[in-house]
């Protein structure tokens with residue numbers, strides 16, 4: 001199928017120019033924009049070369065698709081990146097809302113808007129897993145696939161994460177691979193998969209070690225750096241350049257810890273973010289750092305599982321470990337399972353990272369989060385005696401709640417707290 | 419006698435449940451049409467589908483679940499926090515939708531439950547999914563046996579399947595009465611009667627239903643209506659909207675809704691391993707859009723019903739903040755347009771008094787249908 005790559009081309013070129021601007025003006029900060037450029041470069045290249053285009057919901061393992069030589073596109077990661085570039089995503093949200101109610105999570109309706117616009121690349125196939133973590137993802141993907149006749153494969157992800165579930169999902173990966181092979185004519189190269197997995201594991205190792213370094217007071221890593229690393233892990237796991245990038249981030253942070261330096265001159269408040277973020281303006285992080293000395297030391301979105309993927313000769317073990325990975329993805333495991341599990345983790349992370357406050361940056365479309373917001377707040381207060389600021393926002397659409405309003409809520413919160 | 423059923427649907431507790439409790443027998447609440455009532459029933463426990471009728475103004479439910487989640491779930495929580503569900507001996511929940519399962523999380527955290535079981539119900543109907551579900555059912559069976567000190571034999575399960583199959587067949591018979599040109603029973607009555615199928619002992623329900631069907635035969639038909647309608651959508655345990663539609667001359671003749679046909683339509687097989695039968699019976703049902711990738715099947719069922727019930731239009735009632743049915747809008751609108759079936763979408767806030775607000779839109783919809791007929 002011919003693809004209109006205009007939008008991807010534009011985003012890619014914009015990111016490239018930001019990247020070279022950084023190189024010239026702020027060479028020591030250029031690393032912040034490297035992952036997104038790489039991501040769009042891969043999409044751009046793949047589509048330009050005419051490789052089949054596979055859209056997948058982010059809670060699926062990109063490692064498999066990388067070993068099938070198809071172009072992968074996670075609309076969720078792309079939505080986050082595009083939202084940070086200004087108004088360019090808004091029309092896609094509006095287009096989607098003609099077909100799907102506006103209370104459904106914006107990041108999930110984004111693909112509906114992209115496809116409806118006809119301006120951008122139409123996927124050759126869709127893959128998603130129900131309900132890992134939410135209904136909105138599956139409802140958007142399945143209805144879009146149905147209406148636009150896009151071949152799709154849905155995995156059934158059980159609520160309970162245990163050995164039986166990992167085997168069950170691992171088996172479904174085998175069926176999913178067969179489906180992708182049939183649809184695209186590409187084959188899964190198991191040797192290549194093992195190689196991708198080794199890169200992914202290495203990246204994960206550095207990623208988790210970097211997370212650990214943030215437990216130090218002061219934290220050696222900036223809030224923005226933390227957020228970008230989390231997104232990049234989702235979009236680029238298994239890509240050698242990303243492994244190198246995250247290794248560099250870890251080494252830089254390690255050096256700072258050894259010197260006793262923090263990411264900002266004076267760390268006054270340590271924040272842990274749960275739920276979502278403010279993707280449409282990551283400048284919120286610097287504003288918090290500069291105005292209040294408030295550094296984000298952890299985000300639940302960065303809480304990647306610690307188990308490495310299996311790269312053995314046994315294919316079924318590999319699929320099972322990929323199942324383990326996706327069922328324990330951040331957001332995936334938090335939204336899919338019981339609230340107890342989610343709340344315990346919020347408390348544990350806040351405690352481990354010595355947080356002074358928790359930020360519940362709640363996406364207005366994320367029902368599983370808001371349905372227990374009160375419980376989360378109260379439980380954190382009871383367990384650790386620290387406050388939680390719950391803000392209703394749309395991480396990708398500033399028209400719902402503007403940055404000014406969000407800042408005002410923070411200002412009021414810190415006034416009470418500090 | 420049968421008229422009682424309809425009246426009883428307006429409150430959570432009813433004399434049948436009270437009587438059951440008086441005998442010292444347990445009642446378990448369940449949350450979704452995909453929870454297999456048969457297993458609970460086979461353990462000698464009354465499966466009671468929790469609902470929100472009569473919740474009134476919400477305060478506690480909204481504070482806990484915020485105002486941007488499913489109002490039906492919030493209303494259930496409100497009732498539970500007010501103690502209206504204190505007669506339950508526990509809950510069986512499942513991954514129906516985010517809001518409902520989170521409602522249960524709040525319930526368990528605040529009120530507690532002597533017995534709580536979560537079923538991981540697949541979203542697919544493949545052989546592997548059936549096997550997974552069968553295993554889940556076995557775990558539920560064991561948990562019930564252990565917690566309530568009972569034995570659930572295959573024979574018990576088979577009996578339960580047969581009993582519920584009888585209900586399914588009787589309800590189909592009841593619905594068939596709506597196929598007539600001048601049906602003898604109103605839709606709001608049917609809605610209430612169907613709700614009762616999961617709110618009282620099923621054997622007594624079947625008896626009541628049989629006599630209701632006989633009794634209806636002797637009634638006069640309804641003939642002053644303007645259009646035959648089908649209702650589609652989220653949990654509709656509250657017939658107020660249907661009454662508002664009926665008052666305006668809309669004759670609802672059938673539905674594809676959570677408390678309606680989604681909960682009973684196709685009888686299960688009766689031969690073979692009972693857990694297998696139950697697992698397949700539930701998963702084969704694609705009526706609820708919680709089952710992804712089966713929109714085509716679902717819309718074909720709508721088409722078949724539209725033909726057999728001779729409908730003129732569809733009223734699609736969506737619960738506010740329901741992702742599953744909200745997303746379904748996209749494909750449903752497309753397919754109904756292609757089938758040339760007019761459809762009115764109503765967003766339900768599940769709040770007292772909100773049904774009055776649909777009048778103008780229903781009136782305009784009925785006029786549009788009448789205009790098409792000319």
Ligand code: SF4
Pocket residue numbers: 105106107108133134135136137276331335363365366367
């Ligand atoms: S923010 Fe919530 S609703 Fe949106 S994709 Fe994540 S889990 Fe789903």
Ligand code: SF4
Pocket residue numbers: 449450451452514515518652653676677680706707708
């Ligand atoms: S709408 Fe579907 S998922 Fe929700 S309660 Fe009803 S049957 Fe279950």
